[in-house]
Amino acid sequence: MTRLLPAVLLLAVLGSACTASLRGRADKLAQEGRFVEAATLYDDLVQQSPHEKELVTERDGLRGRALDQLLGNARRFRLQGVDEKAEEDLLQFLDRRAQWNSKLNGGLESSLLEEMEGTHQHLRRTISTPASQGLALTADQMLTRKQKLLAHREMAVIQREMSAAVLQSGRDVCKRLRDVSSEDAPHWRELVSRYCRRWREFAPEPPPAAELLSVPTWTGDVDGLDSAQMELLRGRLTRAFESSPWFSPSARHHPEMSLAGRFASRRDSHTVSLTAPYSEQVPYTDHEDRTETISEPYSEEEEYTDEEGKKRKRTVTKTRTYTRTITVPVTRYREVSRTFEYHALRLSVDHQLTVSSSGVLDSQRGPLATVFQDHLSDSAYEHDVSFGPGNVYPRRAQLVDPEPWLEQRVEQIVQRFAQGLREHWHESYCTTPARTLDEAARCARAGTALPTPAYQVLSEVLGDDAAHAPSLFATP
Structure with missing residues (x-):
């Protein structure tokens, strides 16, 4: 204690x-x-x-x-x-x-x-x-x-x-929208249905418009991915498609989408020689001048008066002091640059992924094609050597494993695919001026800001709420 x-x-x-x-x-x-x-x-x-x-x-x-x-x-x-x-x-x-x-x-x-x-x-x-x-x-x-x-x-x-x-x-607006003429306007009718559903009201959902598609069928493979990884990739891309403007669960046509690409992961290891710089204190002999003081005795006669008053002489010892310079050897130290050599194992990994998808979604346009490429090279040294002066201590290599790296890349592929789907819809149905409610509602499916012509058409019925019409398609 x-x-x-x-x-x-x-x-x-x-x-x-x-x-x-x-x-x-x-x-x-x-x-x-x-x-x-x-x-x-x-x-x-x-x-x-x-x-x-x-x-x-x-x-x-x-x-x-x-x-x-x-x-x-x-x-x-x-x-x-x-x-x-x-x-x-x-x-x-x-x-x-x-x-x-x-x-x-x-x-x-x-x-x-x-x-x-x-x-x-x-x-x-x-x-x-x-x-x-x-x-x-x-x-x-x-x-x-x-x-x-x-x-x-x-x-x-x-x-x-x-x-x-x-x-x-x-709810009041829903009732008004249900009365708007909507013959041969499936996109407008779906907008109304979604609008009413938002306020817990009912409006009949129309049959899917001709432009809408069901889940895609996938062909092709990405070399280097096993069956489970391919299934994961196809599933994630399919879910992205189901959240896109192109999808309707009631549509009958399944677009054919192709996948191609390659995934390769390579590991390497070999022994290398490394050097670590350090400094060492090395002794050497130098000379320096020093001054010393010398005290030297000497004898001298002096007169004195004795008790009877007579003058007498006697010998006394005195000391005289002087200095002298001498040269002495001394030990000094200087820093000398050294290198410590040791062996280590150099481990490296190299991950490469290329994935492309392609498919025709709009018969009036070319196929939607998205391409993703990424590459990672990583290396590190591994050894059990210890040498304090050179700041060398045992190290273990921690390299990027292929599985988590591939998982992150798949997420990026899905995001790029989803963005491409939105942009493809917008380019197909928002770049020409909308003249009808159905064309304006079709453009709103993109979920992005409406171009001026589409906004003007929808605002005739929705007023300033037309700017928020794309939000109705943010959820199924």
Whole structure:
């Protein structure tokens, strides 16, 4: 126990020093008015010393100041007419209040009610108003943006009101869209069906348009991939096709898509000679001049007076001092550059992948072709040699395995294939001006921003919601 005491004391001193440092940082943040960050650091302090009442009191005080600051910022932005900024701070206030389970004093409760009323008015303008104008998609986009704020229990009443307004708007528009003439317009009818489904209303789904296709059949192989890897690749590409504008589960025609390419992974190892530079202190003999002081005795006669007053002489010994310079040998050291030679095993891997897919999706155009190529070379040394002066220590090679590398490349292939499908649809059906609702709805299937002609056609029925029509095709 006696031997452990110094270590225990050292840990206590270090712990106390860390606490003091953390508290100093927290207090500095508080002095700078950054109360949220200061309170967060005091959370750590209280966690380390939960029984120190002073820390708990200081933390609770900082939490109160942080909440007051956040709500004050929200009120200030609201009075300036910057509603979005106000609601960002209100969201932080509500998040922190819930996290800290804080009780509010009367002043903060009053300010919160005022800020909630300001938020209510703003959301009525940005959600309820467009909803009442039949712009349910526009209103729903704003409602989605505000979901984190409206999810707080304090906002439950406002959330229900906004959601009800958007839902009712969508249902009303659905009824109107169902009455729009849609003979020989399968794309428009599918847009209406998706629109109504979004608001839990029914609109009959039309038979698939002639341009739509079922799951593709795959031919060809990628050399170097086994049957399981090929099955994985085909399956991932098929799922990408099912999420594309080209797909309809009811379509009868299965496009034929071909795959080709090659995957090769090569490993190599051979022994190599390596050198590590280092410096060595080498002794050598040098000479240096030194000065020494010599004390030399000598004899001299001096006169003195004896007790009878007579002059007499006697011999005395004295010392004289002088210096002299001598040359002495000394040992010195100089740094000499050396190299340490040792043997290691050089391991290397080389992964190469090329995959191409091709198939005709639009009979009026050439085939959709996507090509993916990637290559990785990696190498490392492996040995058990140790030589401290040259900073040489045992090493183990950690090279990129082919399986995870191939899995990442497959994901990139799928992403490129999906992008190519969207672009191919857009080039087929969005590059010529849309003249009818069906042509405009067909273009919207691409899921990208509508070109001006398609937007103008759809806006005659959907108004400004036409800009959000592509979002209806984001999900099946």
